[in-house]
Amino acid sequence: MEKPLTQNIRPDGTPLNLAEYEKAGGYQGLRKALTQLSPGEVTQLVLESNLRGRGGAGFPTGRKWSFVPMGDDVPQPKYLVINADEMEPATFKDRLLMEGDPHQLIEGIIIAAYAVQAGIAYIFLRRAYVTARQRLKQAIEEACAKGYLGRNILGSGFNLELYLHMSAGRYICGEETALLNALEGKRAIPRSKPPFPPVVGLWGKPTAFNNVETICNVPHIIRHGPVWFKDLSRVPDGGTKIYGASGKVRRPGAWELPMGVTIREILEEHAGGMQDGLTLRALLPGGASTDMLTAENLDIPMDFNSMQEAGSRLGTGTIVVIDDRTCIVGLLANLMQFFAQESCGWCTPCREGLAWLTKILNAMEQGRGKPEDIDHLRLHTRLITLGRTFCALAPGAMEPLQSALMYFEDDFKRHIHEKSCPWRDL
């Protein structure tokens, strides 16, 4: 089984330096792109590879790049922004890539920037990733020294400045337009679309925008071609995916697997199954903002389309396992608290609605729930949907709630009737 993204990552997690990376075949994709391919051809290869964004929404990467206006008369400079914010709870895949093989990301960035002809690139990195920051900084310096960054890269005439920008915290910064505002030194409030970032992005200039994992695929696609990339996958969406599992499984962790493996395969073969004496009751398949699935859904392949058909989303592909001794209502109170606190405060349903839901869920968990509370929870899941809020944060917060109400309504009722949490002393 080929594992292009993690093949270089050592068991102890120490990163490859430039020479080691080059020895492993690194920067050959870049060389090929810059010396043999036109920017349009690079985009075309990525388009053909069926690479879909790994940041959560799954938008085809090649399509996204093709929206960036090209030619001499478009506004300059153009930008490439890499989303390395990774603040979705239970997600830790980008960290693995940045800490273990920083040059892979840098190579991908240079190729992507070349494809859209961006002159300046930023990596927007979350504050807590201190190790990733040190390693990326080191790698950027090496790449600069070697001429992979800067002016006239590999004699191609292409120039690129790459900056590492550390976030100051806030989940909303992961939302791409909020991230642009954060980069501009403003409050990280999302922007309304249209205009879309490829046309009006950072500083009002055309801006391509991708997740770390997405970009790490790019050098391999260029080196080995789109057919090879598609063949890595078990489904039409190309490539491998970094899946993860946390919660009370035997071996929590992250693994690079073909796109489209089943949940069961991930949890049983790689995560080692549940800890002794526990059974799986539910799971969040792709981070905190995805609909819960249950033990009945274990044979569903983890890819964009299959997850959608099952009523959830692939999201970030990192699974939270919920065992039978964990209280679903308590877990939702925890999730809702997170989303309410991370709301940027711009639009009403999110700012006020999530705070109210948090209070309701906390009251329930503490035995102060009222029968009508369930109606309020359910009503909110119908009120707060995409398009009614300004961005996807609040609708994302509704996903675990609405699925929990569907699968586990009794848990909520018991909290109310028993006036305490039945799982408290289990």
Place this chain on the structure above:
Amino acid sequence: MVTIYIEGKAYKIKQGQNLLQACLGLGFDLPYFCWHPALGSVGACRQCAVKRFKDENDTRGEIVMACMTPADDGTRISINDPEAVQFRASVIEWLMINHPHDCPVCDEGGECHLQDMTVMTGHNYRHSRFPKRTHRNQDLGPFINHEMNRCIQCYRCVRFYRDYAGGSDLNALASHDHVYFGRFQSGPLESEFSGNLVEICPTGVFTDKSLKSHFTRKWDLQTAPSVCVHCGLGCNTIPGERYDELRRIRNRYHHQVNGYFLCDRGRYGYEFVNSTQRIRHPLRQAGSREEAKLMMETEALELAAAMLADPGKVIGIGSPRAFLESNFALRALVGPERFHAGLSDSDFKCLGTGCNILQRGPVPAATLQGVALADAAFVLGEDVTQTAPLMALNLRQMRYGKSVRIVSDFQVPEWHDAGVREIGQLQSPALFNATPYPTRLDDEAMRTVYAAPHDLVRLGFAVLAALDASVFPMPDVNDAMQALANEIAQALLKAERPLLVAGTGCGNPALIEAAANMAWYLGRKGSAAAFALCVPECNSLGLRLMGGLDLNSAFQAIDEGRADTVVILENDLYRRADAQAVDAMLQKARNIIVIDHQQTATSEKAHLVLPAATFAEATGTLINNEGRAQRGYAVMPPKGAVRAGWRWLQMLMKAAGHAGASSWLRLENLTADLVKDMPVFQPVAGLDPKPAMPTPGGKLPRQSHRYTGRTAMHADIDVSEPKPPADEDAPLAFSMEGYDGRPPAGLISRVWAPGWNSEQSLNKFQSEIGGPLRGGDPGRRLIEPPASDDIRYFAMPEQEILPGADEYLLVPIHHIFGSEELSMASPGVARQAPQPYLALRPEDAPVGDGEQVRLLVSGKSLVLPLKLLPGMPERTAGLPDGLPGVPKMVLPAVVKILGKGSIEK
């Protein structure tokens, strides 16, 4: 025109709107918070949700925000769709979770957009049972009260304050449901436009602190359409009165003049009306106020008749802060050949030049609305923020105009505020600001330059030479100035709507001439060039158009004994001329009659003082800086002996035996004679709109239909309800009786519509949202210049006042709070005014900041604390204009400045 369908019915509407605008424009009630016609859409509150359908077969539809959705041809929406209705009700419920429900003690109550929208959506039961979030409030200075717990986070305050008005000391702080709108620390808001927060905020977070000190609900205020008297722009206002006291000023929308906004001088300067310095009775004085004796009106008129017995010896001095009609009546009393304008020497000259330019043409005077639409502007010599504040606010919108043009390339509609600002964020508008000292508009300008007035004149002529060297000779300027001139010329040539701004601020008419030259030249080249003239006072232009002699000739007439009696109308001469000259005249004159509403240094020396009405108690006409005649109506009847200036003059004429005046029983009789005598004022004759509906006595009520206490408010005097005072001069009555529907545009005393108690009801008064009022905007322009090709350009003046080796050129520095006479009677305005000072650049300073310096001007001396002002041009000193404690001087002038040591000597 495009067709949209609402509830299945077709409507034709103007293209390029969003659905919210379209619905409101069609008269639908659709609730909203974050949208504002002047601020555009950002989609934050989610209150304006409607259902949109793909086509006639689509029954599911989707919820969209009306303010963020273009009203494209064929769009189908439903406002009444149950899902949309439910969502809107939920938005209000969310907003009200933390709202304190303190309407009974909230100053906004009764004109609160949040109240209106809550009722409109039908939300009436709070489901949340949890404690509310609370905030601590800040002290934001004398104008604005802060009560954050009422906030619904619509973000309008910061969008106005920062994005629209350029302020930087108010912002959104914190995040999620802790968002707080305030300052870094407590302290007075710095923007000159902070008062607009009162109207922009849809609830009671930002309220009017001056109103709070004598609070009255909107419906209990007696109101009338009025015009601001605190600068020359003529912003339209709605003052409110209760118990004979003026209680607040609100914006009165005028599409072409002030739009939705006012400056803080205009909003808060009104308290002179209630001031203890008011003159309320005729007074007989023997040259000083201490010996003043109250007189009966008849006695006063007898005394006046005696003083005016020899008509050949009577001169009159008019006023730029008095109504056109009052000035005309004075001119009629003394005769045109003995009528003096009552302007400072430099204002007289500058305004004369300005009037001449406006009348000769061919370029029209810019409206304020036109200022905002300029795509290049050159401000020559004027500190616009301080002398014509709303013009500065409109110049700040040039940025937006420019973005809009960029926006057409990006397919982002003009109303998409956030999109427009993102695209334009790193660009500066082509605004060039050339002034004698740093100004508050500099942050917005592409280039700024600070130079002495005569150097600014050179810059103006250098730009002209750069425009066309074959028409204008190049003055002698240095390379930097030359480069700047070229850049400005290029920007002006490229623009479709270039704007030239100049005014009386520097006291140098050549600046106005240079600006006019540029406007004329560009206009003749085919662009829609405009010329904006800044004038100091509310009727400066009207007075100057009336002709009259200058003030010096009045001094001479008395001095030479050609006259011995002077009638001074609403004017403190000590603000106009050198104190010595005024003293000399007032000492020598045998009879001094002053008609004014405020005690001034001049009224103190009068022999007879007659109590004039303020703008709040009288009806009359003011001519603004663009030559627009606007009528302001009395808000309350004058009390006791107080009379409109022109009424006193009419009575004086009668007492003195003048024939003509006997017919002037009403304002309209007088204006009829005015336009007959001076055809330039012809449009004034038709200024009063006629109410469309028959109403008692043909008049509209000044009191709302909810006015309370009418039978009780005077019960301590008389239990029977008094007959409302008559008003001969206005088509308005001091009463709540009568038609309270939509009045003609010029007679809007308050905005209100069923279900819309806040000023947002304005939507119901406009012919299109954010456009002209229904029936056309009020007021009439006196001057539309002839389209002539025969332009005689002004030449650059030869003479320059230049400081000698150890001298400085003294120039006036203007202050929005401090430089204007009447507004300084408001305690809040006085608090925001600076203390007297002399400004120098640090390099030229003989002593440190705050230390005393002595200036010597033509033999006289004056001691002031020094203020270091980096950016002041070399060998130029600044003196605050009109500030109490700073004597009037003829500026610019050459002065000597001495440091500490010489003061002690």
Place this chain on the structure above:
Amino acid sequence: MLSEQEKKEIEVVAGHYPIKRAAGIEALKIVQKHRGWISDEVLSHVADALEMSPTDLDAVATFYNFIFRRPVGRHVILVCNSVSCWIMGYDTIVSYLKDRLGIGFGETTGDGRFTLLPNVCLGACDRAPVMMIDDQLYVNLDAEKIDKILGSYD
């Protein structure tokens, strides 16, 4: 006043953006690195250096959660309170920490050693429960480990 070192570092990051004020957060982080937290006075100085108003800088400073606008101890403990850590025993870890330190969230120990703050997911969910002290991540926490870790800070 800002130190020369701080000014220099701010100048460098400001150069990464088309306008100075875009570096607001970066600049605050630089100063926070040297001083632990951002006082009103320091915030005003940074605003001056970036040619922006203190209010505008505070608007961003208070938006993000890694800018401390109140004094903190010598070491800041960030305990992950997100979902995986919550499942894996966050409650126990936090009560233990609070007991050991004798403080609640948002408080600083009397000796000025530690400030305790909750924090959203630290991205180490496979090794939950976790916390971070200053820049150091600690994983798979239990009472014993916490004792040892705390003991290693002065």
